[in-house]
Amino acid sequence: MGxxxxxxxxxWLADDPxxxxxxxxxxxxxxxxxxxxxxxxxxxPVGEVEAKLARHGxxxxxxxxxxxxxxxxxxxxxxxxxxxxxxxxxxxxEARGAVVVLEGExxxxxxxxxxxxDADRLRIAVHALxxxxxxxxxxxxxxxxxxxxxxxxxxxxxxxxxAEAGVDAVVAGKPNAPMAVLVRDRVxxxxxxxxxxxxxxxxxxxxxxxxFALVLTGVADTSVGMDPPPxxxxxxxxxLVDQLLG
Numbered sequence: 001m002g003x004x005x006x007x008x009x010x011x012w013l014a015d016d017p018x019x020x021x022x023x024x025x026x027x028x029x030x031x032x033x034x035x036x037x038x039x040x041x042x043x044x045p046v047g048e049v050e051a052k053l054a055r056h057g058x059x060x061x062x063x064x065x066x067x068x069x070x071x072x073x074x075x076x077x078x079x080x081x082x083x084x085x086x087x088x089x090x091x092x093x094e095a096r097g098a099v100v101v102l103e104g105e106x107x108x109x110x111x112x113x114x115x116x117x118d119a120d121r122l123r124i125a126v127h128a129l130x131x132x133x134x135x136x137x138x139x140x141x142x143x144x145x146x147x148x149x150x151x152x153x154x155x156x157x158x159x160x161x162x163a164e165a166g167v168d169a170v171v172a173g174k175p176n177a178p179m180a181v182l183v184r185d186r187v188x189x190x191x192x193x194x195x196x197x198x199x200x201x202x203x204x205x206x207x208x209x210x211x212f213a214l215v216l217t218g219v220a221d222t223s224v225g226m227d228p229p230p231x232x233x234x235x236x237x238x239x240l241v242d243q244l245l246g
Contacts, residue, residue: 002034002187004065004210006174007049008041009196009218010237012056014146018217020238022057027241035063036186040139040173040200042068042112042154043086065182067138067154067173068092068112073181074136074172075108084125084161085112085138085154105131111161111169112138113154122160129165139173141200145218175204183208194237196220202228213240 005011011021028035037053037060044052046064053060068088075081077097082104083089089112093100098108103124111125129135140155158169172178174195183191192211195201196218205212206228214220214230215237222233234240 002036002191003028004036004038004183004187004191004193004208005237006193006195006197006201006218007037007039007053009145010194010215011037011053011058013217015052016147017056018236020236024237024241025058027245031245034187034191036065036183037063038065038174038179038183040067040141040154040179041144042066042071042088042092042138042173043114044088045091046088049088063186065179065186066092067179070176070178070182071110071112071136071138071172072096072098073178074170075110079108080106081108081110082106082125082128082133083110084114084117084121084157085110086114088112089138104128106133108136109133109161110136110138111154111158113144113157117157122164125161126165129161129167135161135165135167135169137169137171137173139200140169140171141173141197143219145196150219174200175202175207177207180204180207192232194240198227202226202230205231215240 049064050060072092080099106128137158141153142155143150144153193205194213211231213232217236
C-alpha cells in the first residue's frame with residue numbers, strides 16, 4: 001500500500017508551506033510507505049515542481065505526477081497540438097513526441113492553467129477547434145487554493161473555451177482514468193489518496209479503489225456535506241499521519 005498525495009492545499013498554498021507536511025511525508029517514507037505526489041496543476045515543468053518540493057524539505061525526484069503527464073497520453077507522437085496552457089504542458093508534449101504549435105492548424109487543442117490566458121489565446125484555440133481539432137484538457141478544477149483564498153483554476157479557462165467553441169473536452173487529470181493509470185503504475189492497486197477536495201480527490205480515490213483521506217487545509221468545506229464521504233479526515237497532513245502511524 002502507498003500514498004498518492006495532492007500538492008495544492010495539502011503540501012502548500014501557492015509558495016507557502018503548510019506546517020508539518022514535510023515531516024509527515026518523511027514519517028510515511030520512514031515507515032516504508034511508497035509516496036507519490038499527484039497534482040492537477042499542469043503549469044510548471046516537472047523538474048520545477050520537484051525543486052519546489054525540495055525547497056520545502058521534501059525530496060521528490062521521480063515522484064511527481066502531473067495532469068500534463070496524463071493529458072499527453074491522449075495524444076499520438078507526431079500530432080500537432082495547439083497549446084493553450086503552461087510550460088508543464090509544453091514539456092510533456094515534447095517528451096511525448098508531439099509537435100507543439102501556438103496557432104494555426106492542429107489535430108488537438110490542449111487546455112491547462114496558465115496565468116497569461118487572454119482573449120487572443122481564446123480566439124486562437126476556438127478557431128483551431130472550429131477547423132476540427134479535438135479538445136483535451138489537463139483538468140477541470142474551477143479553483144485552486146492560495147494563502148489569499150481561492151483563485152480561478154484551469155477549469156475556468158476550459159469553461160471559456162468550451163462555451164465559445166461549443167465542443168466537449170476529454171479531461172485527463174484527477175478524477176479521470178488517464179491520471180489513475182499513472183498513479184496505479186507507481187503506487188499499485190491499493191493505497192490512500194490524500195487531498196483537499198471532494199470533487200477531484202474524493203472521486204479520484206473511488207476511481208483508483210483507494211481510501212480517501214481528506215485534509216482541511218485547502219478547498220473542502222465540510223459544513224455543506226461531504227460527497228463522497230472520506231474514509232479518514234484530519235485538520236492537516238501532519239495530523240493525518242499521526243492518526244495512521246501514532
